[in-house]
Amino acid sequence: MTSEAGASDSPVAAAKPARSGWRLVLSNLRQPKVLVMLLLGFSSGIPIYLVGNTLGFWMRENGIELSMIGVLSWVGLAYSLKFLWAPLVDKLDAPLFGRWLGRRRGWMLLSQIVAAVALVGMAWVEPRQGQLLIGGLVLDQLLVFGALALVVAFASSTQDIVIDAWRIESADSAEQQGLLTSTSTLGYRGALLVTDSLILILAAHAGWSLSYDAMALLMGVGVLAVLAAREPAASVLAAATPHPALFTARGLFDALVGPFIAFFRQHGRWALLILLTISLFRLPDFLMGPMANPFYADLGVDKETVGTVRGSFGLIATVAGVAVAGLSAVRFGFIATLIAGAVLGPGSNLAFAYLALHGGDTGVFTAAMVIDNFCNGYAGVALVGYMSSLTNAGYTATQYALLSSFYALLGKMLKGLSGFAVEHLETGRSLLEAYALFFVATAVIGIPALVLCIVLAVRKPPLVMPPPT
Numbered sequence: 016m017t018s019e020a021g022a023s024d025s026p027v028a029a030a031k032p033a034r035s036g037w038r039l040v041l042s043n044l045r046q047p048k049v050l051v052m053l054l055l056g057f058s059s060g061i062p063i064y065l066v067g068n069t070l071g072f073w074m075r076e077n078g079i080e081l082s083m084i085g086v087l088s089w090v091g092l093a094y095s096l097k098f099l100w101a102p103l104v105d106k107l108d109a110p111l112f113g114r115w116l117g118r119r120r121g122w123m124l125l126s127q128i129v130a131a132v133a134l135v136g137m138a139w140v141e142p143r144q145g146q147l148l149i150g151g152l153v154l155d156q157l158l159v160f161g162a163l164a165l166v167v168a169f170a171s172s173t174q175d176i177v178i179d180a181w182r183i184e185s186a187d188s189a190e191q192q193g194l195l196t197s198t199s200t201l202g203y204r205g206a207l208l209v210t211d212s213l214i215l216i217l218a219a220h221a222g223w224s225l226s227y228d229a230m231a232l233l234m235g236v237g238v239l240a241v242l243a244a245r246e247p248a249a250s251v252l253a254a255a256t257p258h259p260a261l262f263t264a265r266g267l268f269d270a271l272v273g274p275f276i277a278f279f280r281q282h283g284r285w286a287l288l289i290l291l292t293i294s295l296f297r298l299p300d301f302l303m304g305p306m307a308n309p310f311y312a313d314l315g316v317d318k319e320t321v322g323t324v325r326g327s328f329g330l331i332a333t334v335a336g337v338a339v340a341g342l343s344a345v346r347f348g349f350i351a352t353l354i355a356g357a358v359l360g361p362g363s364n365l366a367f368a369y370l371a372l373h374g375g376d377t378g379v380f381t382a383a384m385v386i387d388n389f390c391n392g393y394a395g396v397a398l399v400g401y402m403s404s405l406t407n408a409g410y411t412a413t414q415y416a417l418l419s420s421f422y423a424l425l426g427k428m429l430k431g432l433s434g435f436a437v438e439h440l441e442t443g444r445s446l447l448e449a450y451a452l453f454f455v456a457t458a459v460i461g462i463p464a465l466v467l468c469i470v471l472a473v474r475k476p477p478l479v480m481p482p483p484t
Contacts, residue, residue, distance in 0.1 A: 048185050051244045052195050055123070055178045056202025058237025062130050062171035064210040065137075065230055066090050066164040072215065072308035072318060073223045074142045079157075081309055085434030087142075087161055088305040088427075093168035094175065095424035098417045101176050102274070117246035119181045124241045126174035131234040133166040138227035174237070179415045183403055184247035196403055197341030200396045204333045208388075209233070212325025215318035274414045282405070285471070289405065292471060293422045295464035296353075296398055299361040299457040300391060301426025305433045310367070310450050315375045324381050329388040336392025340400075343393075349401040354468045356397030361461025363390035364454050371451035398422060 064070075071084045108114060109121035116124060137160060140147065145156040182199055186192035210230060218226040279286045311321050343352040366383040373379050402418040433453070440449035 052198045053202040054240035056199035057206045060203035060206025066168050075309040075312045081434035085431050089431040090165045090168045092427045094172040095420045095427045097172040098420040120241050122177040126170045127234050127237045129170035131231040134231035136163040138224040196400045201337045212322040215322030219319040290421045292467040294425045298426045299461040301430045303457045329384045332385040332388035333392040336389040340393040340396035344400050350472050352397040353401045356394035357465040357468045359390035360394035361458045363387045364458040368451045368454040371447045
């Protein structure tokens with residue numbers, strides 16, 4: 016799509032002459048920050064499925080009901096509520112590491128360590144119905160496991176706040192922002208494939224507990240990236256610039272309310288429509304997420320096959336989706352790419368409905384994985400790029416946390432009910448027929464987001480990009 020509104024609404028399209036865009040992107044590939052961004056994106060993606068979709072596979076194999084799997088997926092709400100503590104991350108140095116590494120890098124390292132330790136705790140406890148004796152107290156084993164998963168989600172979402180801020184503040188131009196966005200998404204999607212595919216192969220041979228221990232070790236990739244990264248100039252300046260004491264009335268107002276006022280001032284009457292569009296954009300993916308891996312288990316596809324297909328054909332499809340979205344953002348702009356993502360993302364859910372009706376055939380399963388990974392890789396880049404273009408300098412972490420929270424909040428709240436939905440649809444039908452209806456319903460739910468994206472493309476005036484920091 017090449018509408019005038021779509022092209023002008025993109026910081027990439029607006030900021031570059033077409034003839035020089037490719038040269039600028041290729042030259043940026045040689046910069047060290049791009050490799051750091053790839054590793055940070057990988058670190059950001061490691062925990063999320065370990066307390067979400069992959070965890071559902073483990074729980075289902077241990078005989079946990081679909082409704083309980085859906086309920087435990089609510090620990091992911093931490094990712095949607097991160098805007099509540101993002102102002103603290105924006106304004107305060109991290110305990111222990113802040114003075115040594117700087118504000119952004121200090122918070123990254125602290126959150127990575129906490130997430131890794133909690134993952135080891137999950138590996139030790141395991142998701143089972145039973146009792147644990149800890150310090151003389153008898154505790155419900157599944158409750159303790161859920162609490163550890165919540166700690167992982169909290170630490171991981173804090174890491175996301177800071178990595179997003181580092182990415183936005185480290186870009187020297189709008190073109191480089193597009194490149195870093197694609198690079199981050201590629202690392203992130205690579206981590207999702209590790210925790211959504213390769214871990215299944217490992218679990219088939221070594222067990223789930225050892226697999227989660229291995230994932231905790233992979234958080235070390237993020238630690239290496241933090242040590243290799245440079246603190247963004249904007250972050251150093253913000254830390255050195257006097258501002259109202261945080262824990263005063265003026266300081267709290269500036270930290271908590273200031274980012275939202277700035278956002279609504281910049282976008283005016285369109286601000287609410289933007290937030291609504293973002294909140295609905297990935298809703299179909301969130302709703303079906305907790306049921307995907309239990310679906311494979313109920314379909315009779317063993318986890319080693321799932322892991323092998325995801326780690327081969329799925330990986331290629333993800334890279335292709337990310338690459339195509341990055342090229343689309345450079346060529347057509349973020350808003351046009353967003354519209355295409357609003358079609359591809361929900362559309363991929365129909366492949367799962369087809370799979371449910373045709374059984375666990377390996378060929379059909381592989382085709383469904385390819386479609387899903389390509390479409391979601393594309394849609395992910397589209398949304399991240401668009402949200403990045405909406406932030407204001409000075410409130411980078413808080414505003415991006417606000418946007419990414421809105422994108423996930425509704426989906427995270429509703430996905431906890433997904434298990435109940437499948438169990439309800441099963442009444443009078445087979446379980447696989449219930450899954451098929453559920454997946455079709457999640458695809459249809461994506462239509463309002465597509466309509467809103469088109470409205471933004473046609474009606475919203477172009478953004479005025481701030482000068483590079």
